[in-house]
Amino acid sequence: MGGLAANGSLCAARGWVGRLDCQANADSAFGGASRYSPARMKWSELRSRFFGNLFTILSGLLGVFQVLIGHWIVVVFAGREGPGWVSGLLLAAALVAANMLAMPNLRRAARAGGWPRRISRGYMALGITSLVTGLVIAIAWLGFLPLAGLLTVLGVSGDTAFEFFRLMSSVVVFTLVAMFAWGFTGGQRLVEETRIPVDLPGLPDSLSGLRIAHISDLHIGNGLEDARLDALVERVNAMEADLIALTGDIFDFDPRHVEDGARRLGALRARLGVFAVLGNHDHYTGREYIAESLGRHAPGIQLLRGDMVRVPGETPFYLAGVDDPGADWTARGVVLQELEDLGNALPADGPVVLLIHRPEAFPQAQRLGFPLVLAGHTHGGQLALPGSGHLNLARIVTRYHRGLYRENGSTLYVNRGIGVAGPAIRFNCPREIATIELR
Numbered sequence: 001m002g003g004l005a006a007n008g009s010l011c012a013a014r015g016w017v018g019r020l021d022c023q024a025n026a027d028s029a030f031g032g033a034s035r036y037s038p039a040r041m042k043w044s045e046l047r048s049r050f051f052g053n054l055f056t057i058l059s060g061l062l063g064v065f066q067v068l069i070g071h072w073i074v075v076v077f078a079g080r081e082g083p084g085w086v087s088g089l090l091l092a093a094a095l096v097a098a099n100m101l102a103m104p105n106l107r108r109a110a111r112a113g114g115w116p117r118r119i120s121r122g123y124m125a126l127g128i129t130s131l132v133t134g135l136v137i138a139i140a141w142l143g144f145l146p147l148a149g150l151l152t153v154l155g156v157s158g159d160t161a162f163e164f165f166r167l168m169s170s171v172v173v174f175t176l177v178a179m180f181a182w183g184f185t186g187g188q189r190l191v192e193e194t195r196i197p198v199d200l201p202g203l204p205d206s207l208s209g210l211r212i213a214h215i216s217d218l219h220i221g222n223g224l225e226d227a228r229l230d231a232l233v234e235r236v237n238a239m240e241a242d243l244i245a246l247t248g249d250i251f252d253f254d255p256r257h258v259e260d261g262a263r264r265l266g267a268l269r270a271r272l273g274v275f276a277v278l279g280n281h282d283h284y285t286g287r288e289y290i291a292e293s294l295g296r297h298a299p300g301i302q303l304l305r306g307d308m309v310r311v312p313g314e315t316p317f318y319l320a321g322v323d324d325p326g327a328d329w330t331a332r333g334v335v336l337q338e339l340e341d342l343g344n345a346l347p348a349d350g351p352v353v354l355l356i357h358r359p360e361a362f363p364q365a366q367r368l369g370f371p372l373v374l375a376g377h378t379h380g381g382q383l384a385l386p387g388s389g390h391l392n393l394a395r396i397v398t399r400y401h402r403g404l405y406r407e408n409g410s411t412l413y414v415n416r417g418i419g420v421a422g423p424a425i426r427f428n429c430p431r432e433i434a435t436i437e438l439r
């Protein structure tokens with residue numbers, strides 16, 4: 001009980017119920033089984049701290065990996081003599097410190113615009129490529145060392161084993177670099193229009209075939225502005241969907257883009273209306289400012305902030321939506337009080353489609369009986385291994401990473417987003433404009 005009481009004050013202090021450790025309170029309050037355990041709470045805190053300091057941790061790691069990559073190029077690939085352990089370690093320490101000092105300034109520069117922004121973006125692009133390449137080289141070394149021992153026992157010479165490593169690691173490193181080069185160029189420019197038929201049990205015949213254009217995570221201010229934003233609006237309008245749903249992260253973080261972005265979004269048109277919710281990045285940008293600007297420049301967009309509205313038409317059909325809690329973008333087991341309130345007032349005469357930003361609220365939405373939930377937030381990971389795309393970066397933070405999920409009679413669609421967060425890279429994860437077709 002003491003743990004739960006402490007847990008309750010944590011939730012209250014944060015102003016929202018949105019973490020695994022807070023889930024215990026919500027479950028108890030709503031009569032569900034408590035999922036609280038000290039171990040889970042500790043793990044949740046660790047995750048939170050890790051992601052809260054993500055940039056610092058990655059910038060430190062980057063220094064180590066830069067040395068590892070340098071060593072691989074000089075010693076393994078070029079076959080030259082390395083500088084030795086001591087020099088290597090000193091260089092790594094210097095690069096760790098330099099990257100950690102540079103990171104806050106580069107993040108500030110990214111917001112400044114102009115050439116500081118271009119330098120920052122270049123550094124970030126090189127940084128993410130180096131992190132993944134360095135990690136793969138580290139794994140390759142870890143795999144090679146025991147293999148080399150085994151080959152030596154089998155009578156294979158050290159030189160032959162090293163040559164084998166040089167060849168194999170070169171194939172992997174150059175493939176990786178080619179993947180990143182594509183991801184930063186052609187890969188991130190691809191836009192896929194997807195068609196998602198969704199069976200809703202008990203859907204009235206008159207609503208069968210209704211089409212919702214679903215876009216998410218525009219991140220206006222991070223590459224999708226001006227003519228590109230106009231082109232997106234035009235493209236979505238041309239789809240002539242019955243209604244348009246926008247599931248958050250409309251803006252990236254820079255309030256200077258809000259007025260102009262709202263004005264351009266005001267051109268979105270659909271027969272039954274345009275509906276939107278706010279995401280975590282809209283919080284970073286300023287959610288009240290965004291709401292006020294959309295109201296002024298895009299009055300056709302109905303922002304759902306804990307609201308449920310009946311869609312115009314003879315057959316009862318509703319849309320509901322809530323603000324994203326903003327904090328802790330990696331939180332699992334999100335439970336939102338506003339969503340609870342909406343779920344307790346579900347109308348009996350027609351289906352309700354719920355718009356939320358982060359898909360982690362899906363279990364709560366299922367429990368409350370929402371038949372269809374549209375979400376974004378994950379960007380499908382932006383980087384996915386070749387294949388189905390299900391092995392992607394977003395899996396680190398949620399199991400609802402991209403696509404369609406059906407659980408306990410509810411359906412969730414997680415849109416891959418039309419914008420990008422951070423570096424403009426996408427690999428095996430094109431930008432998406434989805435058409436949800438009700439059946």
Ligand SMILES: [Fe+2]
Nearest residue numbers: 217249377421
């Ligand atoms: Fe986003």
